[in-house]
Amino acid sequence: MISLIVLVVYCLRVCQAFELGSEIQAINQEALSDSLLGKNASDSGRTVAIIGAGAAGSSAAFWIGKGRERLGVDVTADIYEAEGYIGGRSTVVYPYNSTQYVPVELGASIFVDVNKNMMRAAREFNLSLLHFEDNAEVNGVWDGEKFIVFLGGSRLSNWWNLLQVIRRYGWRSPKRTIDIVNGMIKSFLTLYTRDTPRWRTVAEASSRLNFTQFTEDTLSRYMEGKGVDRLWTHEVIEAATRVNYGQNADEINGLGGAVSMAADDASGVEGGNYQIFENFVNRSGATIFLNTPITSVKRSSSSLAQWEVSTAAGDAKTYDAVIIATPQTSSVRLSQPYNDTKSKRKFVHLHVTLIATTAERPSATFFNTPKPPKWILTTRENARNGGPEPEFNSLTYHETLVVEGKPTEYVVKIFSKERISDEWLNKAFDGQVGWVYRKEWDAYPYLLPRPDYSPVVLDQGLYHVNAFE
Numbered sequence: 360m361i362s363l364i365v366l367v368v369y370c371l372r373v374c375q376a377f378e379l380g381s382e383i384q385a386i387n388q389e390a391l392s393d394s395l396l397g398k399n400a401s402d403s404g405r406t407v408a409i410i411g412a413g414a415a416g417s418s419a420a421f422w423i424g425k426g427r428e429r430l431g432v433d434v435t436a437d438i439y440e441a442e443g444y445i446g447g448r449s450t451v452v453y454p455y456n457s458t459q460y461v462p463v464e465l466g467a468s469i470f471v472d473v474n475k476n477m478m479r480a481a482r483e484f485n486l487s488l489l490h491f492e493d494n495a496e497v498n499g500v501w502d503g504e505k506f507i508v509f510l511g512g513s514r515l516s517n518w519w520n521l522l523q524v525i526r527r528y529g530w531r532s533p534k535r536t537i538d539i540v541n542g543m544i545k546s547f548l549t550l551y552t553r554d555t556p557r558w559r560t561v562a563e564a565s566s567r568l569n570f571t572q573f574t575e576d577t578l579s580r581y582m583e584g585k586g587v588d589r590l591w592t593h594e595v596i597e598a599a600t601r602v603n604y605g606q607n608a609d610e611i612n613g614l615g616g617a618v619s620m621a622a623d624d625a626s627g628v629e630g631g632n633y634q635i636f637e638n639f640v641n642r643s644g645a646t647i648f649l650n651t652p653i654t655s656v657k658r659s660s661s662s663l664a665q666w667e668v669s670t671a672a673g674d675a676k677t678y679d680a681v682i683i684a685t686p687q688t689s690s691v692r693l694s695q696p697y698n699d700t701k702s703k704r705k706f707v708h709l710h711v712t713l714i715a716t717t718a719e720r721p722s723a724t725f726f727n728t729p730k731p732p733k734w735i736l737t738t739r740e741n742a743r744n745g746g747p748e749p750e751f752n753s754l755t756y757h758e759t760l761v762v763e764g765k766p767t768e769y770v771v772k773i774f775s776k777e778r779i780s781d782e783w784l785n786k787a788f789d790g791q792v793g794w795v796y797r798k799e800w801d802a803y804p805y806l807l808p809r810p811d812y813s814p815v816v817l818d819q820g821l822y823h824v825n826a827f828e
């Protein structure tokens with residue numbers, strides 16, 4: 360599983376500097392760096408406000424800190440975060456609210472080798488990585504009534520499942536999909552090189568990376584155009600888009616589909632991915648204000664070159680530049696005309712249900728099969744043909760909880776569009792449910808086919824980095 364945000368936010372935004380040692384002047388968003396850091400190192404006394412301390416805001420602070428460190432630019436940054444923690448949609452919870460258990464990711468759980476900045480940050484910050492390839496589980500694709508195909512697994516079952524896949528879909532569609540995904544990754548990796556394409560808008564970046572066609576068509580239509588069998592797209596690739604983005608093949612764009620399939624070498628940070636973002640903030644030299652929601656950003660009345668940032672508590676401060684690093688659904692009010700420019704993209708409202716269960720696998724009765732897999736993905740294909748909708752997007756077994764004197768339990772994560780009831784949980788796990796934790800997220804934007812994007816640079820000194828989320 361991989362998300363577009365780590366692919367795109369991380370790399371389009373800041374990655375060259377991490378990869379190219381001290382050459383931060385090679386950073387792509389020239390407008391951004393010109394204003395924040397100044398074109399020459401003698402500029403002094405610049406102030407920057409960063410709104411939001413998730414992946415976007417924390418990394419912005421980190422790179423501004425690197426600018427100061429490497430170029431000697433006199434720039435100070437304040438970070439305003441509405442919540443009481445760093446990480447945003449990357450955060451953990453403890454089963455039974457007890458630290459005697461391992462923490463469980465509640466939001467973003469994996470990144471992959473080609474997310475070079477994440478990998479390098481984990482290494483440099485001495486964080487241990489968990490490699491998910493190591494515990495290869497069989498994935499079953501559930502259509503709401505039955506399992507239609509099984510994928511992956513340990514070496515022996517892998518071969519059996521591969522044969523089954525070829526029988527159902529042939530070999531051309533899987534092969535073409537691999538080629539498409541590899542092409543996408545190859546293009547994406549150019550962002551880490553010295554001759555990385557220059558860009559000022561998301562559309563320009565997309566075009567330079569040859570992603571335009573990818574983003575203008577739905578996954579279904581894009582794949583059909585590439586000669587990929589419709590059933591393969593709707594059953595297998597859709598299983599990946601539903602777990603990664605909560606979206607189906609006939610709504611999500613082709614890029615979302617390809618990114619969802621680029622899950623090789625998935626990793627996560629032991630103890631929680633949020634630690635990377637905490638390190639970014641702690642090493643940035645910025646001042647962070649937690650529990651401090653920002654309500655508005657407007658031009659300063661005393662100096663038109665500056666921006667006034669106001670908190671919910673009624674405090675206000677002016678800055679030379681403001682980086683808005685919050686999702687587009689966020690509550691920050693901008694003065695006109697910027698509020699209109701800020702895109703109103705809809706986000707997928709996702710229910711995450713975490714449980715601890717003594718059931719070694721989901722209920723055989725409920726799933727009507729003797730040994731249901733521990734990783735269940737879903738397709739909407741049956742519903743397209745008049746069958747029932749699967750009641751969840753994905754159901755996956757994760758951590759094993761072992762405490763002396765207590766039966767072993769397993770943490771299961773369920774993603775769904777609607778709330779999962781206690782009654783449903785009891786049926787799906789034969790009544791063996793202990794801890795239950797529910798969280799609703801505005802998880803990711805609907806990645807609809809769209810040729811235009813809202814601007815990252817709203818004005819001189821005013822940026823909305825999540826515009827390319």
Ligand SMILES: Cc1cc2nc3c(=O)[nH]c(=O)nc-3n(C[C@H](O)[C@H](O)[C@H](O)COP(=O)(O)OP(=O)(O)OC[C@H]3O[C@@H](n4cnc5c(N)ncnc54)[C@H](O)[C@@H]3O)c2cc1C
Nearest residue numbers: 362364365411413414415441447448466467468469653802
């Ligand atoms: C359940 C789930 C699973 C996911 N799985 C993956 C995955 O496996 N891999 C992956 O790469 N991605 C995954 N994602 C997506 C990933 O979490 C996000 O894309 C990423 O965390 C976004 O980071 P961000 O900094 O842009 O936004 P956020 O993390 O949302 O950070 C924005 C921050 O701004 C703060 N904020 C908002 N409004 C204000 C305000 N007015 N004033 C001050 N602060 C404010 C918020 O509190 C938040 O801390 C997942 C997301 C979810 C919800």
